[in-house]
Amino acid sequence: MTAPATTDTGRIPGEVGIWVFVLGDMSVFALFFSTFAYSQARDGSDFTRAQKQLELPFGLLNTVLLLTSSLFVAIAVHRVLQGDPRRVRQLFVGALACGLCFLGVKALEWGQLFADGRSAGGTGGEGEMFNYYFMFTGIHALHVVIGCIVLSRLIALDPAQPRTDNQKVLVESGGIFWHMVDLLWVVLFALFYLTR
Amino acid sequence: MSPSMQRVFAWSGVAYVTMVFGGALMAGLIPPISPHATAAQIASFWASHTNLKRVGIVILVAGSGVQVPFGALIAVRVRRMEGRETPLTYVAVAAIALQVMSLLFPAMVYAAASFRPERNPEITQALNDLAWLPFVMNWEAAALQAGALGLAVFGQRGREVFPRWSGYYNLWTAFLYSAGGFVVMFKTGVFAWNGLLAFWFVAVVFGSWFSITTWLLLKTVTSDDTVTSDDAVTSNDEGSLAR
Numbered sequence: 001m002t003a004p005a006t007t008d009t010g011r012i013p014g015e016v017g018i019w020v021f022v023l024g025d026m027s028v029f030a031l032f033f034s035t036f037a038y039s040q041a042r043d044g045s046d047f048t049r050a051q052k053q054l055e056l057p058f059g060l061l062n063t064v065l066l067l068t069s070s071l072f073v074a075i076a077v078h079r080v081l082q083g084d085p086r087r088v089r090q091l092f093v094g095a096l097a098c099g100l101c102f103l104g105v106k107a108l109e110w111g112q113l114f115a116d117g118r119s120a121g122g123t124g125g126e127g128e129m130f131n132y133y134f135m136f137t138g139i140h141a142l143h144v145v146i147g148c149i150v151l152s153r154l155i156a157l158d159p160a161q162p163r164t165d166n167q168k169v170l171v172e173s174g175g176i177f178w179h180m181v182d183l184l185w186v187v188l189f190a191l192f193y194l195t196r
Numbered sequence: 197m198s199p200s201m202q203r204v205f206a207w208s209g210v211a212y213v214t215m216v217f218g219g220a221l222m223a224g225l226i227p228p229i230s231p232h233a234t235a236a237q238i239a240s241f242w243a244s245h246t247n248l249k250r251v252g253i254v255i256l257v258a259g260s261g262v263q264v265p266f267g268a269l270i271a272v273r274v275r276r277m278e279g280r281e282t283p284l285t286y287v288a289v290a291a292i293a294l295q296v297m298s299l300l301f302p303a304m305v306y307a308a309a310s311f312r313p314e315r316n317p318e319i320t321q322a323l324n325d326l327a328w329l330p331f332v333m334n335w336e337a338a339a340l341q342a343g344a345l346g347l348a349v350f351g352q353r354g355r356e357v358f359p360r361w362s363g364y365y366n367l368w369t370a371f372l373y374s375a376g377g378f379v380v381m382f383k384t385g386v387f388a389w390n391g392l393l394a395f396w397f398v399a400v401v402f403g404s405w406f407s408i409t410t411w412l413l414l415k416t417v418t419s420d421d422t423v424t425s426d427d428a429v430t431s432n433d434e435g436s437l438a439r
Contacts, residue, residue: 015360016360016361017360017363017364018364020361020364020365020368021364021367021368024364024365024368025368028372028397031392031393031397035386035392035393039385039386120378120381120382121381121382121383123383128384128385131382131385131386131387132385132386135378135387
């Protein structure tokens with residue numbers, strides 16, 4: 001069923017199927033980014049005025065959180081593949097904590113925007129920007145939730161037991177998914193908070 | 197069931213998609229009228245080429261049940277992947293029934309909209325909304341079907357019925373269908389019912405899912421033949437004793 005995780009040259013990290021998912025999902029987000037760029041170019045200053053209402057510190061904090069969690073995951077996956085069980089569980093717990101903080105910051109940011117009367121469903125350049133903002137960051141946040149569930153599954157693996165090949169594939173595939181979630185956020189961050 | 201009949205069941209997925217897109221084109225639903233259109237614009241839309249539109253709607257209604265054999269074959273394959281207890285099979289069966297309603301309900305309301313185009317335009321507009329909103333927003337049944345199949349693929353033990361990548365593909369598809377689920381919030385933009393992401397993108401994902409799943413089902417028909425010689429005695433799976 002699944003290829004054993006070996007270190008032969010030319011092997012595919014994780015399993016082939018996870019790449020179907022990752023490349024598919026990244027294509028979808030590429031489409032998202034293109035539509036955003038198109039509307040931004042069309043609506044001009046109305047659009048960028050709405051972007052300026054987004055608070056850069058929230059976005060920056062979330063970027064740091066996800067990059068940190070990705071570092072934890074990368075170290076943990078590396079150790080699992082090397083057969084080194086030291087602090088693997090703590091690293092995954094750290095990554096999960098960063099993921100949950102990311103969702104907390106997102107909730108604060110959304111709450112503040114809602115309090116200021118911003119929501120999805122507006123029209124005109126400004127409304128359009130917030131439509132993109134809430135839909136894209138909402139869909140991304142759902143990815144973070146799924147990623148947190150995956151991390152919880154990895155935390156549940158018994159650190160005292162040596163990893164089976166299937167578990168190594170699971171860990172590596174989970175790591176790949178988490179890095180994708182991180183990568184997509186970095187692009188979303190740049191689009192919403194920096195191109196204005 | 198004989199392999200040739202199984203192939204017919206598999207192909208009914210493609211037949212369904214062909215009827216949906218063909219009927220929708222004839223009914224003027226592709227490209228969709230804007231949710232931003234006025235009552236007068238919507239009334240004049242339904243008043244033009246009304247008979248052609250009605251024929252398209254007849255095809256939509258007729259097509260709504262065509263995917264049932266396709267869905268039944270999926271459910272049988274899901275059962276084979278699941279083993280003794282089969283909750284995902286029940287999800288797949290329930291989803292196929294809901295899938296029929298997801299098309300049948302809006303199609304009947306389109307029929308009502310086209311039935312008296314000379315009526316008060318605001319009534320036609322209300323019917324137009326009542327058809328378009330569920331037509332694009334009814335994503336759960338399709339997502340349940342793809343989701344049940346995807347989870348079954350991940351859960352399969354022993355012999356492989358569907359390739360493992362198709363599990364990821366199905367879960368990804370189930371997730372993407374949700375892009376149509378927000379159309380009630382938007383009258384313009386990419387997430388409106390005529391938008392790039394809510395309509396066009398989901399339409400492509402939907403159409404390709406039926407085509408790819410038909411292809412995957414056709415491949416399981418061939419593998420059935422090889423299964424037969426191996427364990428015809430122990431297995432009571434469909435088709436194994438047919439020949």
